[in-house]
Every structure is written in structure tokens, then in C-alpha cells.
Amino acid sequence: MRKLPFDTVLIANRGEIAVRIIKTLRELELRSAIVYHDLDAGAPAVSMADMAIAVSGRTPVAAYLDTAQIIAAAREASVGAIHPGYGFLAENAEFARAVVESGIAFVGPTPESIQLMGDKIRARNFVQQNGFPVMHSANEEDDPASFILRARSIGAPLLVKASAGGGGKGMRIVRDLDTLEDAIAEARSEAQRYFGDGRLYIERYIEKLRHIEVQVLGDSFGNVVHLFERECSVQRRFQKVIEEAPASTISPRFRQGICEAAVGIARAANYRNAGTVEFIVDGGEFYFLEMNTRLQVEHPVTEMITGIDIVAEQLYVAGGHELRFSQSDIVSKGHAIEARMYAEAPERGFAPTTGKVLVLEYPDGPGLRIDSGISQGQQITTAFDPLLAKVIVHSRTRNEAALKVERAMRELVLLGCETNASFLARVLADEQFLSGQVHTGYLDENPQLTAADSASDLSTFLAAAALLTRPVCDSADAVPELHASLGGWRNA
Amino acid sequence: MNHVFELEGVDYQLWLSRCQQGYRLHLGNEILVPLDFSHQGDGGGLLSIAGANESVRFAIDGDTIHLHIRGRTRVLRYRDPLLAHSLVKKDAGLLVARAPMPGVVVKTSVLPGDQISAGSGLMVIESMKLESVIRAPQDGVVDRIHFSEGESFEHGAILVTIKEEGH
Numbered sequence: 001m002r003k004l005p006f007d008t009v010l011i012a013n014r015g016e017i018a019v020r021i022i023k024t025l026r027e028l029e030l031r032s033a034i035v036y037h038d039l040d041a042g043a044p045a046v047s048m049a050d051m052a053i054a055v056s057g058r059t060p061v062a063a064y065l066d067t068a069q070i071i072a073a074a075r076e077a078s079v080g081a082i083h084p085g086y087g088f089l090a091e092n093a094e095f096a097r098a099v100v101e102s103g104i105a106f107v108g109p110t111p112e113s114i115q116l117m118g119d120k121i122r123a124r125n126f127v128q129q130n131g132f133p134v135m136h137s138a139n140e141e142d143d144p145a146s147f148i149l150r151a152r153s154i155g156a157p158l159l160v161k162a163s164a165g166g167g168g169k170g171m172r173i174v175r176d177l178d179t180l181e182d183a184i185a186e187a188r189s190e191a192q193r194y195f196g197d198g199r200l201y202i203e204r205y206i207e208k209l210r211h212i213e214v215q216v217l218g219d220s221f222g223n224v225v226h227l228f229e230r231e232c233s234v235q236r237r238f239q240k241v242i243e244e245a246p247a248s249t250i251s252p253r254f255r256q257g258i259c260e261a262a263v264g265i266a267r268a269a270n271y272r273n274a275g276t277v278e279f280i281v282d283g284g285e286f287y288f289l290e291m292n293t294r295l296q297v298e299h300p301v302t303e304m305i306t307g308i309d310i311v312a313e314q315l316y317v318a319g320g321h322e323l324r325f326s327q328s329d330i331v332s333k334g335h336a337i338e339a340r341m342y343a344e345a346p347e348r349g350f351a352p353t354t355g356k357v358l359v360l361e362y363p364d365g366p367g368l369r370i371d372s373g374i375s376q377g378q379q380i381t382t383a384f385d386p387l388l389a390k391v392i393v394h395s396r397t398r399n400e401a402a403l404k405v406e407r408a409m410r411e412l413v414l415l416g417c418e419t420n421a422s423f424l425a426r427v428l429a430d431e432q433f434l435s436g437q438v439h440t441g442y443l444d445e446n447p448q449l450t451a452a453d454s455a456s457d458l459s460t461f462l463a464a465a466a467l468l469t470r471p472v473c474d475s476a477d478a479v480p481e482l483h484a485s486l487g488g489w490r491n492a
Numbered sequence: 493m494n495h496v497f498e499l500e501g502v503d504y505q506l507w508l509s510r511c512q513q514g515y516r517l518h519l520g521n522e523i524l525v526p527l528d529f530s531h532q533g534d535g536g537g538l539l540s541i542a543g544a545n546e547s548v549r550f551a552i553d554g555d556t557i558h559l560h561i562r563g564r565t566r567v568l569r570y571r572d573p574l575l576a577h578s579l580v581k582k583d584a585g586l587l588v589a590r591a592p593m594p595g596v597v598v599k600t601s602v603l604p605g606d607q608i609s610a611g612s613g614l615m616v617i618e619s620m621k622l623e624s625v626i627r628a629p630q631d632g633v634v635d636r637i638h639f640s641e642g643e644s645f646e647h648g649a650i651l652v653t654i655k656e657e658g659h
Contacts, residue, residue, distance in 0.1 A: 190623070347500075351593035352619045354646065358551035358558060359535055382594045382619050382644065410563025415535075415551040422564050452500070457562060459524055463517050464539050464548050465497050465557045465568040466508050467529040472495045472570075476508035476515060 004319035006080020006105060008033055011049070012070050012095075013085030016373030016389055017295070018045035021083050024311040033077035035070055037063040039383055044375045051077045060383040064088045067095050071102050081105040081318055083311075087385065090294040091118055091166070107318040109273045109293045116269060117291040121163045121201055127288045130268040132261050135280060135287045137203035148184070151202040152177055159205035160184055162191030162198075168238030169194045173205050208439040210281040211235065211289070212247050214262030215302045217313055218271040219323045226259040227302045227310070228332045230276075233438045234427065236350055241420075241443070242427060243298035244337045245305050248398055248436035258286050265291065274299075274314050297340070297387070300371060304336035304394035335398040337405050339424045341412070342386040346423040347452040352382050355417030363411040367394040367404065380417040388419060398436070402428050423450065496571040497557075503571070514540075586635065589626050589652040595619035596644045602652075606634045614652045617645075632656050 008031040011018045018034055022045060025032045034049040037060045046052045053073040057063030065088055074082055082099050084090040084107070093114040099106040108114070117123045121139055128134045138150035141163075151158060160183050162170025170191030172183035184200060192198040215227040231247035232240045246255070262277035265288065276296050278289040299310050308330070316324065344350045360376045372389035374380070380388070391408050395401035406428035409421045426449050427433055432442065443449060466472045494505045506519045514528030524541055529548070531537045539546045539561070549560040555570045598616040602608060608628045615626040615637070632654040639645050 348593070352595070354594045356553070358553060359549060359560075361549070382596070413549045413560045413565075415549065415558035415560060415565065416553070418567065419565070425563060457564065458499075458504075459517070459519055459522065460539070460541060460546060460561055461499070461559055461566050461568065462497060462504055462506055462519060463524060463527050463541055464529065464546075464550070464559055464561060465570070466495070466506055466517060467515065467527065467539065468550055468552060468557055469495070469497075469570050471572075472506075472508055473515075475495070476510050479509060 002316065002321055002324075004028070004030065004080075004315060004321075006319065007031055008050075008077060008079040009081045009083055009107070009315070010035065010070070010074045010077060010079040010104075011045070011083050011085060012064070012089055013083070013087070014040050014043065014045060014064060014373070014384065016371045016387065017085040017297075018043075019048060019373055020300075020371050021085060021311055022048045024309055024315070027309070028312060028315060030315070033073070033079050035064070035073045039379075039381060042375070042378050043373065045373060053077060060381075061088075067092075067098050070095075071098060071104075074099075074102070074104055079104065081107050081315070083107040083314070084294065086294050086297055091292070093118060105318045107273070107314050109271060109275060113269055113271055113275075114293045117275075117293050119163055120161065120165060120290055121199065123291060124201075124288065126269070127265055130265065132265055133285070133287045135203045135289075137201050139201045140199060141201075147200075147202075148180065151180060154202065154204050157205040157207070158202050160187040160200055160202050162187060162195060162200055164191060164195035164197040164199065166195075170200075171238060206280065206282050207441050209233075210247075210439050211240075211278065212250070212258060212281050212286065213276045213278040213292075213296075214259050215296075215299065215310070216262050216266040216271065216275050216277060217310070217317070217323060218266055218273065218275070219317045220272055220320060221322050222267075222270075223323045223326075224263050224267045224271060225323060225325070225327045225330060226263050227306050227308060227330060229255060229258060230298055230301055231438070232298060233440055234433070234442060235440050236346075236443050240298060240340065242337065242339050242424065242433075243301055244335065244398070244401070245301040246332055246335065254284065254286075261286070261288075273317050274310050297390070298338055300369060300390060300392045301336040301338045304369070304392060305332045305334060306330055307333070334394055334396050335401045336392060336394045337398070337401045337428075338390050338392045339405050339409060339428065340387055341389045341391065341409075341414075341424070342420045343380045343388055343417050344386050344420050345418050346420050346450045350420075350450075352386050353418040354380050354382055356380070357414065358416035359413055360415075361413040362389075363408045365404070365408075367401075368392070368408060369394070388414070388417075391424075399434060402434060422452075498569040498571060499566060587629055587632060587654040587656060588650045589614060589629065589654065591617065591626075591645050591647055591649045591651050592624070593619045594645065594647045597639045597641050597651075598623065599641060600637055602634045602637070604634050604636060608632060608634060608654065617651070626651055628654060630654075630656070 010033040022032045032049045033051040035055045036046045055063045055069040089095040093111040096106045097111040140147040158174040160172040172187045174183045188198040210233045218224040230245045232243045234242040276292045279286040362370045369392040393404040409425040509516045513526035517524040551558040557568045595617045610630045613625045635653040635655045
């Protein structure tokens, strides 16, 4: 193990990713510090960390976005580095700059890279100028007066996107050009509200595209490698649900092309640390979508097939080390699938759910990894993201992996808060998913996967509920068996 | 007597009676027999239905029964017979718009006393990354707005009360 210039790392995040980062810190014999909002006081990450410092805010989310409080906490815990996880401040160039200026290492890229890639339009132009493929689009800033006209000339269907976008915000699909102006107004107001930036661009919307991304790693010495691709095409409302590595049904030549393009883009941007280059795949062609300048939710599938701990590599790079391997050392083995367990009800339009975790039992087995951020007794609220845990499986083949995740989703017991677990199990057992014929419209096209099969097992559940409810049993026990056997007449 | 369990918004009437080997479940025209439940540790047990055994994990929270059987989780609510009855009595002339999910009020679009028509937007709510509009179920006058901007509410909470016209 190589020596790092810091012995304590602050995690400016919460939930499963905070737990996951702490695990690697322990592995590297580093101390962990974490900031937390009061609502998370009982969360596993807070009890696992060596130090926990409370932060507050106007809203719970605001607490995790408060640069001043986080840097004060980092000073209090005398940390040498800050890991931002994903979401919150992970892609905030101002935050990264403030961390560096405080003399603390930022476990991520330079503020300049975050800034470049954070602006979707600038990133797209940068990638195009460097000779990599991008989608045909109309950019408002080029000439605001002709924006709508230029968008119309691309032809329906269109996708309106916010330049500062992310997480599905500020996006509208336009199937009928008559609704284009309304969609622009809606996307703009949403973008303004969430990102404080109403700039838009419009590109052709492809109904059956695939979303394939490439994990890259760069160091401060100009080395950049890729850790192969991930397929993230199973999405609902632009949010990933199931991810896998490698992508199925792509040729070795396509894989090499897309991975090399990702490395080329990262190299052109002088990219340092872990990042993901996302592509849209339509037929046999790929186009740059965006680059995420941080660790991603779905990074475990890459870790499973390569055996590389991405968080450890992030820490080594942040500590000034050269990458510990070259491209030819990185080998992909087997197949990994991740399913995201969310606090949501798929059958009610994926509406978020809340509740107290009364029972929590995760399955166990070879090749099974659970990245969880919750524990028994914890209250699930709508204050944060609905991601509760990720179930990840590594197997020899894709089908075997799918079967194992499906079984894990059914064996997993979480009582007290509705989740999408049985929905995930249905998707993982679906013929179309198993044949690898997935695209971003797959879930919308298969509403039967989302709808709960209400009728099945109904009497089993009602029988169990009846037998577990005292007044129901009491009224049965109060009637002598002879009378009861006479039947339903007492039912009046 | 009949007992009522609510599951996914639907009420099911059922009753149990004793039989030699345990219980009999009367569910509509269906009778399941014999059935029994043997507890195994905390929050777990074996349900036997007509000779078949099902492993059950459960958690009971007041009137709410959380069950995990055959890889599926369901939440059932036991309706206390007295309470269920009192819910039927409804204040004539008042309509309520309930929260379809827990969330936060982003914006209120109306004021008490405002004349509104069916389908008009009353409130914009947000639950994590999903924004939706609460619309008037029919024509009327806004009686009360129960939450102000920035306030959070639970699933089923009354967001807006509307007076029917003519009342």
C-alpha cells in the first residue's frame, strides 16, 4: 500500500455512497469524518464514521450543500481530503475551488474540468471541436432569435434540455411541434428554479436509444485509462434503474471504439480522477451525451468486472500518485448487474414512498454485493433522494447474473416502507431484458412490468393478515366450533 | 362478524371461524380451509393454507400490517369496524384535494374564496424530483389551503378544501 499525504478524509455526502466510501477508507487504514443533517443522525454512515459533525440548513438538502459549514467541519476534523460522493456538491466547481483553496485535497477533478463539463453546451462544443461525434442540436445561445426555427428544422420528436441540467430536470420531450413553445417555457422555468440557469438547447429525441457510458480514470501525470463500458438503458423518467457491465450485444470493435473515444475526450480535457463519459447509442453509432465529473451511482458494476476499487484509485490520484496500472493491465471478467432499490411505488407512477424501516434483511451469497445506506429503525422521508440500496451481482454470464439479482430482490425483506423491489424482480425476469433488447423506452413500452399483479396471492396475504390481527382471531375464537361450522349466516 | 382490510386502496371483507385443524377464512364466496399461523422468532412465521406452507415475514405497526410472502411485500390496513363507520359520514358540500404522495408545496395558485372550475390548478407540489399539479376535482370555491409554500405533507394529507357551489 502506498502512502497518502492525508490520514483523514471527510465525506460530504450521505446514504449508501457515504457507507461505501467509508469501507474503502477503512481498507486503506484512513480515518473517516462525515457531515450529517439531524434527519440522518441514525443512519449507518454516521455511526460507521470515525467522526461525525452535524450541519444544518433551511432544508435538509441545503445542509449538505453548505460549502462554508462543510469546510469548517473539515477544519474541525483536521482532514486532508474531502470526498464529495455523487450529487450534492460533487459537480460544483465553486465547492471544489473552495476546498483546494483551503489547502485540502479534493477527491475529484480540477474545478476547471468540472466547469467545462458541467455546462452541457460548452462540453458538447468542446467534444465536437476535438473531433468526437455529438448529436445534431440547436443551441439557443448561438442565436436566440432563430432558436425555435432551428429546433423545428431538426424535426419531431425533439428533446428540450437545460444547459445546466442533470437528473432529468429541465427536460421535455416534444412529439408535436405545436407544443414546442410550451415545452421550452416549462423546461426553462424548471432549469431556472433548479440550477439558477435557464439556458436551453434542443436535440433530436430518439425513442429507442441505448445509453452506454465509459468509466475513465486519469492522474496528474497525463495518464488516462478506461475501465470499460456500462449499459444504463433501463430507465424511468431519465433515471437509471438497472445497470450492467459489460454492455450486452455490442461487438468488440464497437466496444473498442466507444472506450477509446471516452479516453480521447478525457485526455483532451486534461481530465484527472474518476469520471464517466456518457454516450447515446443509436443503431451502430454513438454520440457524446455528457461527461459526469464524479463517482457514479453505478460504479460498482465496473468494480465487479475489473476487480478495481474505484474509490481507492480516486484517493491515490487525489494524493498525487500516478495510476497504478496501464490500459493493458485492466481486464474485464464475467458480467455484473446492479439494481437500484428506491423508496417508490412503480404502480403509482413511481411516486415516492415514506415510512419507518421496521424490518430489514439483506440476502447473502457469493458474488453478491449490497451497497446500502439504511438500517432498521430509520425513517425514510422525502427530504432526500429515494435511493435506499443497490443490489449488485457478479457472475460468469449475463443470464446467471440477472437470475441472481432477481432472486436477491425477492429474498430481500424491507418492511415499513414500500419499495420498487418486486418491480425490479419482474424486469430482471422479463424475456426482453434477458435477450438484451433494452433501450431507454423499454419500461414505457412495457407497462405490464410497472403494474402490480394485484390479484395474485391475494388470499394468501389476506389470510396472513387476518391470522395476525387479534380482533379477527378473537371473534372467531368467541364462537363455538359447532356454530361456526353452520356457515355464513352470522355474516349479517 | 365481518372484518375489513384495505389493500392498495381496495377494501376486502372477510371473517375467520374455527375449525378442527385451525381456522377457516371466509372471503367473499371463497372459503379457505384449514389455515393456521405458527410464529417463528420475532416477526416471522409459517402460514399453512390447505396443507401448503408459506414462509411469512411481518411487521405490525398499529393497524398496519406489513407482509413479505413469496418475494412480495404488501401493506394491509385493518379497519377498525367503529372507525370505518364514522368515516362514511361526510360533511356535505365540502370536497377535499388529497396528497397523492408525500411531498413539499412548491406553489399555491389560489386563495381562499377564489372561484375555481373543475381541472384548474390549485397547487404545485414536489416529491423529490417529481413536480405535479393538484387540480380541482370540480367547480367550487376554495375554502381552505392547508399547507403553505415550502411546507411538507404526508401521503393522503388534505391539501385544499373546496366548497361546492350553492352551499
